[in-house]
Amino acid sequence: MMQTLFLLTICAYSLGALGAILGGRGQLGRSLVGALAAIGATAGLLLGLTVIFTGQSFTAFVPALLPVGGGLALRLDPLGAFFLSVIGVVAIPASLYGIAYNEIYESERGSLRLLGAMFNLFLLAMSLVTLADNVFTFLLMWEGMSLTSYFLVITESDEAETIRAGNWYIAVTHVGVAFLVAAFLMLTGNASGAFSDLRVHASNLSPLARDLVFLLTLLGFGSKAGIIPLHVWLPRAHPAAPSYVSALMSGVMIKLGIYGLLRVALDFLGGGPAWWGVLVLVVGSVSAVLGVLYALMEHDLKRLLAYHSVENIGIILMGIGAGLLFHSYGSMSLAVLGLVGGLYHTLNHASFKGLLFLGAGSVLHATGTRNMEEMGGLMKRMPWTALFFLIGAAAISALPPLNGFVSEWLVFQALLKGLNIPGIEAAIAMPLAVGMLALTSGLAAACFVKAFGITFLAMPRSHEAESARESPLLMRIGMGMLAAICVVLGPGAIAVIPLLSRILVGLGGLAEVPVSLTEGVSLQVPTSSSQIALPTLALALLLAIGSIPVILKLLRVNFRLRRSESWGCGLTELTPRMEYTATAFAEPLRRVFAELYRPSKELTIDTHPESKYFVQSIAYRSEITPWFDRMLYTPLLHLIGYIANKIRRLQSGLVHLYLLYLALALMGLIFASRWIER
Amino acid sequence: MNDLLFSQLSTLVAASVLLFGILLVWRRSLLAYIKVFQWQSTMLTILFAIVAYFGNDPKLYWIGVLLFFLKVIFIPRLLQRFLVQIDVEREVAPYINTATSLVLTGVMVLLAQAMTNPLIRLITLPTRNGLPFAVALIFIGLFVIITRKKAFTQVLGFLVMENGIAMLAVLGTFGIPLIVELGVFLDLLMGFLVMQVFVYQIQGTFESIDVSKLNQLRY
Incomplete structure (x- = not known):
């Protein structure tokens, strides 16, 4: 059964790649390539779910094709299976979406054959990363994943910006691989590269070597995951890539960095001293806050989403960092809580960020621009896209009862429990992290009010936005699937969380935490006084708010619907130029955080030659150069x-x-x- | 007795192979280079025959015959035709003049001697005294490639270096398996043909086969 699913995954992706090379053009060709990718992703998802539900690892038989480094070895344990499932969750909608989206590449704007082939190979490589069971296979597939995604990024290679984005991506990713190779070499030592040997060998390493391996791993996987300051490729590569590829890269690929980190830090090294956890927590907090702050200043829809990926990776790392910290103090059940929070946010971020990128792609498809200042009024023109985007925006803003809320709640809970353990690190880091996370959530909500409001509401700001049309059916189906997942994973947490805690069993000595279903879900945490109640209360509150209109109706308040013009302060006609812009919306925050942003301003006022009281035009420019570009990368590039x-x-x-x-x-x-x- | 004769003969012939290598450094005429290479390859063939006879290894005869046809007859003929086509007769103004080159060649022979000395003391092969010559020939081939400007001379330098490698193989191990040897020959031939094409291209582009002008390609 599992063998069949495994073979189906491999064959479908391979056939998809082959088919794309032989001729992935035209309606039929595109459909075939996309459908094969979707089949492969479905099989992968089923395989992952089987392993998670049965709790039994799956070892694939691989003929000894490659004699180097122990050859290919594939084994799927529950942790890998979770990430394989995450791939499936995003890859299925993205493949279907891609079938329709790829239509714009039918004309000579990039090679459709290469795109289709690379897309399938990318999915294949990602799936095999989760299956890898020795160092050689892992690094091979990791590199394959990086290279194929590079080719996907430069699909629209006729634009200089795209090529530059690709260069950034490939440079950062290769530096990351260099760290990984170093880490794995230290970890392997004289042992064979098999993961089971690595676990044994890791326990014999000196503490210093272990610390070094951990740091290298954090840097290496962090460059893929997009931690600040190694995230520079994200805001460049994501806007350049085709939207459904961005969805996959942002939703899934960067998560494999998390997978690698967990695999090495928890599985191989079996946890470490407290400062590991604190470091991850700090890195996570910084990434989360800075990510969302820079996202607020972006008016390019896809760049904005890319910065939000940085933010969400930060949140995931906060959960994982808390988990590692608890683990080092031996509070296993609290460790499970933090890690489950991180993992659940991984799954949730994959679904809603995938959805948002697909939504952004849909908007891009309809208007041909990524600049939010040229959009507006799309809600009336593309109601489905608007609805799905709204769901995604609500989920990422952590509004109950959607999934983003649940996982952020879990991370919050984990961080708040930090007071239960001794140790000065925890006493300082945890409360600070709580504050950071709270700030992040608030800012994220503000940012998505901007993203949704400016893009979809009010009047169209450009001709393109005015003539926008709803996207084709397949694209809507893709978005709809992810939107449904976002909704289901909210209340569905009751079912998912026990599974997630079971995934962690055996990693770094984590035991199974008894999960009892009382009000919502609660994890029994022996060291603390309270239970962790999931959003039952919040759900009730939300229902109460939702019932207000019904009650008003029952009270027979006057509800007669009136249609009339918006009140325009006495002006007879309202034009799009009077609308609130994205820049204006973000201006207060820009002022509050001016010390961080250090915006450059340029104000030019042209007056009439006769009198300066007759202003002819006003030009205002304000640019923000992120501090890591200014402080780190510009000097570094100069030096190189x-x-x-x-x-x-x-x-x-x-x-x-x-x-x-x-x-x-x-x-x-x-x-x-x-x-x-x- | 037999071993002594073997040792002396092989050393003598190996020395003569090296001598032709040094001649390459001395002469300037491209036509002379071809003759030198031809003679060197002939001596190498003889060396193969000696090793085959004393070492009781009949397959080395076959390799010797192949070597003779390839390096004494076929490649020199190709080189001659090549020379006619590029219409250049002399190697003018090398980076290092002839006198200095010869001194440096001497230094390289000494260097090769010093390098192989520990090896010679370690092994008991009757042919061991020829090993320094083979290494020296490799150095000389490399030296010719580095200091001469005409692409044609560099091709010859490469061929001489290859002869040095073949000599090292036959003296050090009494010949490598036939299949490997065949592969080496094929490699040599292909390499030579590719280089020939390159030289034509260089000539076509720069109207000269002076490799030092290639830096015009630099960005």
């Missing part, structure tokens, strides 16, 4: 450029000189060998 220029002198262009280098190197080696011999 400087060194490269120095090294370039070696490149004289003379063949003889190159050969001389070769000969000298040879001679040097020979003498070095003689010298070492003595």
